[in-house]
Every structure is written in structure tokens, then in C-alpha cells.
Amino acid sequence: MNVNAVRAIYLYEMSRFFRTILQSFISPVISTSLYFVVFGAAIGSRIDQVEGVSYGAFIVPGLIMLSVMTQAISNASFGIYFPKFIGTIYELLSAPVNFLEIVLGYVGAAATKALFIGMVILGTASLFVDLEIQHPIAMMAFMVLTCVSFALFGFIIGIWAQNFEQLQLIPLLVITPLVFLGGSFYSIKMLPPIWQTITLFNPVVYLISGFRWAFFGVQDVDVGLSLLAILGFTSICLGLIWWIFKTGYRIRS
Amino acid sequence: MTAIVSVKDLRKVYDGGFEALKGVTLEIEEGEILALLGPNGAGKTTLISALCGITVPTGGSATVGGYDIIESYRDTRRLIGLVPQDLSLEPFEKVITSVRLSRGLFGLRRDEALIEDILRRLSLWDKRNDQIKTLSGGMKRRVLIAKALSHEPRVLFLDEPTAGVDVELRRDMWEIVADLKTQGVTIILTTHYIEEAEAIADRIGVITDGQILLVQDTATLMRQMGRKELRIDLKTPVEAVPPVLGGYDLQLTADGAALSYSYDTNADGTGITALLGDLAKAGLALADIHTKQSSLEEIFVGLVHKEDAS
Numbered sequence: 001m002n003v004n005a006v007r008a009i010y011l012y013e014m015s016r017f018f019r020t021i022l023q024s025f026i027s028p029v030i031s032t033s034l035y036f037v038v039f040g041a042a043i044g045s046r047i048d049q050v051e052g053v054s055y056g057a058f059i060v061p062g063l064i065m066l067s068v069m070t071q072a073i074s075n076a077s078f079g080i081y082f083p084k085f086i087g088t089i090y091e092l093l094s095a096p097v098n099f100l101e102i103v104l105g106y107v108g109a110a111a112t113k114a115l116f117i118g119m120v121i122l123g124t125a126s127l128f129v130d131l132e133i134q135h136p137i138a139m140m141a142f143m144v145l146t147c148v149s150f151a152l153f154g155f156i157i158g159i160w161a162q163n164f165e166q167l168q169l170i171p172l173l174v175i176t177p178l179v180f181l182g183g184s185f186y187s188i189k190m191l192p193p194i195w196q197t198i199t200l201f202n203p204v205v206y207l208i209s210g211f212r213w214a215f216f217g218v219q220d221v222d223v224g225l226s227l228l229a230i231l232g233f234t235s236i237c238l239g240l241i242w243w244i245f246k247t248g249y250r251i252r253s
Numbered sequence: 254m255t256a257i258v259s260v261k262d263l264r265k266v267y268d269g270g271f272e273a274l275k276g277v278t279l280e281i282e283e284g285e286i287l288a289l290l291g292p293n294g295a296g297k298t299t300l301i302s303a304l305c306g307i308t309v310p311t312g313g314s315a316t317v318g319g320y321d322i323i324e325s326y327r328d329t330r331r332l333i334g335l336v337p338q339d340l341s342l343e344p345f346e347k348v349i350t351s352v353r354l355s356r357g358l359f360g361l362r363r364d365e366a367l368i369e370d371i372l373r374r375l376s377l378w379d380k381r382n383d384q385i386k387t388l389s390g391g392m393k394r395r396v397l398i399a400k401a402l403s404h405e406p407r408v409l410f411l412d413e414p415t416a417g418v419d420v421e422l423r424r425d426m427w428e429i430v431a432d433l434k435t436q437g438v439t440i441i442l443t444t445h446y447i448e449e450a451e452a453i454a455d456r457i458g459v460i461t462d463g464q465i466l467l468v469q470d471t472a473t474l475m476r477q478m479g480r481k482e483l484r485i486d487l488k489t490p491v492e493a494v495p496p497v498l499g500g501y502d503l504q505l506t507a508d509g510a511a512l513s514y515s516y517d518t519n520a521d522g523t524g525i526t527a528l529l530g531d532l533a534k535a536g537l538a539l540a541d542i543h544t545k546q547s548s549l550e551e552i553f554v555g556l557v558h559k560e561d562a563s
Contacts, residue, residue: 008357087341
């Protein structure tokens with residue numbers, strides 16, 4: 001294992017993040033505040049409580065998940081796509097590193113950035129609402145797993161993408177709708193029965209439900225199922241990455 | 254001298270069916286400067302890419318420092334520094350950060366003293382904290398070299414290091430290459446500037462259409478392949494080559510003031526002595542004579558065309 005190389009990639013990617021730390025910090029703070037103004041104050045004043053939790057607090061896990069997923073994907077996909085785009089990938093390919101080390105460096109950095117933003121949102125949210133986290137360890141575990149698995153997914157997108165449109169395609173067309181329809185801002189028990197059933201095919205529902213359980217002890221689906229869903233997703237991503245590694249798909253001609 | 258890079262029957266067929274390397278065999282001696290000369294699309298870059306791990310060869314084998322490039326890729330890549338043809342650099346990054354990354358990627362611990370030394374040698378030290386996008390093309394090329402040298406390679410591949418570089422910078426580059434050679438780095442450079450190969454290479458390999466046509470000492474190649482031209486300036490212009498000189502295949506310049514005679518230095522006799530005698534017999538008074546060695550460019554064109562014709 002070329003540990004120095006993993007560290008070099010990781011630190012290099014993180015330095016890009018720290019170069020724009022103010023933006024990285026301020027934008028989630030502002031967007032979270034906006035969500036609280038719109039959903040918390042405007043809508044929340046009409047919805048009193050959801051499953052015994054104040055609406056403002058209820059949306060916090062969904063908000064964090066929304067940002068963490070999109071950030072993990074965009075950071076990881078951009079991180080590996082950019083060197084492909086500008087040609088600096090030659091250096092990765094000619095370095096004594098294997099694909100696993102490349103993945104560790106890029107995915108590790110993307111997951112760290114997403115985790116940082118998740119924590120910023122959590123901090124911002126706690127300024128608006130009273131938050132009591134019932135299962136802090138489970139909460140962190142869900143968050144870290146989500147960061148890692150979606151960063152893996154983003155990495156795959158970055159390898160697959162051949163232009164900037166494709167880079168945006170899946171996050172925009174697949175992830176955002178799934179997250180919005182995945183119960184970020186509502187409990188799926190508020191939906192008509194038929195939609196409750198349809199919603200169960202949305203994997204994001206399981207992630208948000210499990211994450212919310214870690215906060216408030218309330219859940220849409222069983223927390224075990226949630227854990228299984230995120231582990232399953234991680235495995236699929238790892239499998240795809242293993243295949244990319246074996247075939248050199250879109251990396252090495 | 255031992256071969257540090259050994260290529261045996263290396264082949265590369267791209268997915269589209271294009272055969273970029275048709276069985277290249279080549280031995281590169283430790284410490285030498287080898288220039289790979291060939292027209293665009295000859296396979297120079299593909300050969301380098303295959304040795305460095307950027308493309309996967311479809312046949313044959315190669316070793317660097319005795320290690321197989323596929324099975325022991327970590328060992329071979331550690332020995333190799335690559336300066337690519339394109340100025341592929343992250344525009345917003347600082348020079349020194351980019352160089353540090355390269356060292357790390359090759360599995361080495363940070364060594365600020367070494368990096369300072371490399372940057373100073375390449376006149377980049379003052380620019381170390383500049384964003385790469387603010388540098389000129391020549392400076393960017395130096396950054397690529399600095400990155401390649403950051404992990405102290407024993408073999409350095411320079412893929413067209415002076416393409417699109419002005420004359421002064423080209424000479425700078427040659428000095429850098431000569432300096433590296435004194436430190437024992439083996440250098441393989443591709444170029445289609447023949448004067449470049451002639452000026453700095455110990456040996457020249459001519460590659461065309463995915464095959465190595467020949468590899469030879471620069472001097473030997475020049476001597477063996479070199480035809481020379483004798484130019485005779487006349488005191489009084491003539492209208493035609495005098496009949497007594499008919500056997501020499503002389504060319505008369507348009508103004509009739511000079512004759513040129515082409516000969517082969519390797520032939521049994523160059524015919525110069527006889528020619529000079531016959532010139533006197535023909536009653537021609539000479540103003541001056543000079544000889545010119547045919548350039549590598551002419552040799553190269555001759556070789557490639559001979560190959561095309563066969």
C-alpha cells in the first residue's frame with residue numbers, strides 16, 4: 001500500500017477545499033437558514049408537530065442528508081473528472097499507485113468535505129431549533145456511511161462522465177428528486193397509502209428514516225432496514241469500482 | 254553499459270483497430286540521451302505511454318531497471334519520470350503544491366530541501382507560490398519537468414519538450430537536459446526537430462509507422478548516412494558544365510557562378526581529387542570551395558521515404 005500517495009491525494013484535494021473554506025462554510029449556513037425560514041417559519045407555523053417532534057426539528061435530518069449526499073457526489077465526481085478533463089490524470093496513471101489507493105484518496109477527501117458540511121448544517125440548525133440527539137453514535141455512523149457511499153457513487157460518475165453535462169446528469173435527474181421525494185421534509189406516513197408503498201422503492205427513504213431515528217427515535221421504516229439499505233448501496237458502489245479497476249474502464253486505454 | 258530500459262516486440266492495438274506499435278524492440282543504455290525521432294503519429298507518444306503505464310500494451314514486454322512494467326509496475330514507475338507533451342497542469346494550483354503532490358504520489362516523504370533545489374535549478378523558485386495559470390508556456394514546461402524530477406527518477410521521458418517553444422527556451426531546455434545527464438539520469442526524448450536530436454542526443458532512434466527503423470550513435474548515423482556536398486564558386490560564371498566534367502553529375506547554379514558536387518564520405522573514393530584535376534583541365538578558375546554535411550533532416554526524410562517505397 002502506497003500510504004504516502006493516498007495521503008498526498010487526500011491532502012491535495014483537501015487543500016482545494018481549504019482554499020475556498022469561507023465559501024465552503026458560508027454557503028451551507030445560508031442555504032440551511034433559508035430552509036428554516038421557508039419550511040420552519042412559514043410552513044412549520046401551520047404544521048405543529050410530526051410524530052411528536054416539532055416540524056422545525058423534524059426536517060433537520062432530511063436537510064443534512066440532502067446536503068451531505070449532493071456534496072459527497074459533486075465533490076467526488078468533480079475531483080476525479082477534473083484531472084481527466086484537463087489532462088493531469090496522466091500523473092495518476094504513471095504513478096506507482098493502484099486504483100484502490102486512488103479511490104481512497106479521492107473518496108476519502110470528498111467524504112470528509114461532505115461530513116464537514118453536514119456538521120456545519122447541524123450546527124446551524126441547532127441555532128434555530130432545539131435538537132436532542134437520542135443516538136449520537138448511530139447518528140454519526142449513518143452520516144459517515146452516507147458520506148462515504150455517496151462519495152463512492154460520485155467517483156463512479158466522475159469516471160463515467162465524458163463531459164460536464166454528464167457530470168451533472170445523475171445528480172440532477174436522479175439524486176435530487178429521490179432526496180426530495182424521500183421524506184426529507186415530511187414523514188411518509190403523511191402520504192396517501194398508495195404513495196407510501198411507491199415511496200418504499202426509493203432507497204433514500206431508508207437513509208433519511210434511519211438518520212431521523214438516530215435523532216428522535218421515530219422512524220418511517222425499521223432502522224435495521226435502513227442500515228441494510230446503506231450497506232447495500234455501499235456494496236454496489238464498491239462492486240462497480242472493483243469492476244472499473246479490473247477493466248480500466250474509461251481510464252486506461 | 255547496461256540497458257536500463259529494455260523493450261521487446263512491444264505492440265499496441267487501440268480499440269478502434271489502429272495499430273500504433275507494431276512490435277518495437279529497443280534497448281536504452283543507462284545514462285544516455287536517446288532521441289526518438291519520427292513524424293506525427295509514428296508511435297512515439299504511444300511507446301512512452303506504454304512504458305509509463307498510461308496505456309496498456311497489447312503484446313510484447315518491457316522492463317525498466319530489470320523490472321517488468323506490468324507485473325512490477327510499482328518498481329518501474331518509481332524509476333520513471335514523465336514530462337508529457339501537453340501542458341497538463343491544474344491552472345489554479347500553486348507551483349510548489351503541484352510539485353509536492355507529484356513527490357507524494359510516487360510514495361516518497363516530503364523533502365522540502367530537494368524540492369527547493371529542483372525549483373532553483375529550473376529557475377522556478379521565485380515563482381513557487383504563483384498560480385500555474387499565470388506562468389508562460391516555457392515556465393509551465395519547467396513545472397512539468399520539476400514534477401517529473403520530484404521523485405528522483407533514474408529514467409526521464411520527455412515527450413516533445415520543445416514543441417512550440419522559441420529558440421532561446423529550446424536552448425535552455427537543452428542545457429537542462431545536459432545538466433540532468435551529468436547527474437546520471439537516462440533521458441529519452443521524442444522530437445521532430447532534427448537539429449534537437451543532433452545537438453543533444455547520444456543516440457538516435459528513428460520511428461515511423463509504429464516501428465523502429467534504426468537506432469544508432471548520432472555521430473555514426475551522421476557519418477554513415479551523411480552525404481556531403483562540395484560547392485565550387487567560380488571566378489567567371491559559365492553557361493553550361495564543360496563537357497570534360499560530364500562524368501561528375503555536377504549541378505550548375507542558375508547564375509552559372511557555382512558548381513555543386515555531391516559525394517558519399519563512406520564510398521571507396523569520393524572522386525574529389527579527380528574532380529579538382531579535371532576542373533583545372535577545363536580551365537575553370539576557382540574563387541572558393543566549401544563542403545556541407547547533409548543534415549539529419551535530410552537523412553531522416555531519406556530513411557522514411559525509403560521505407561515508404563519498399
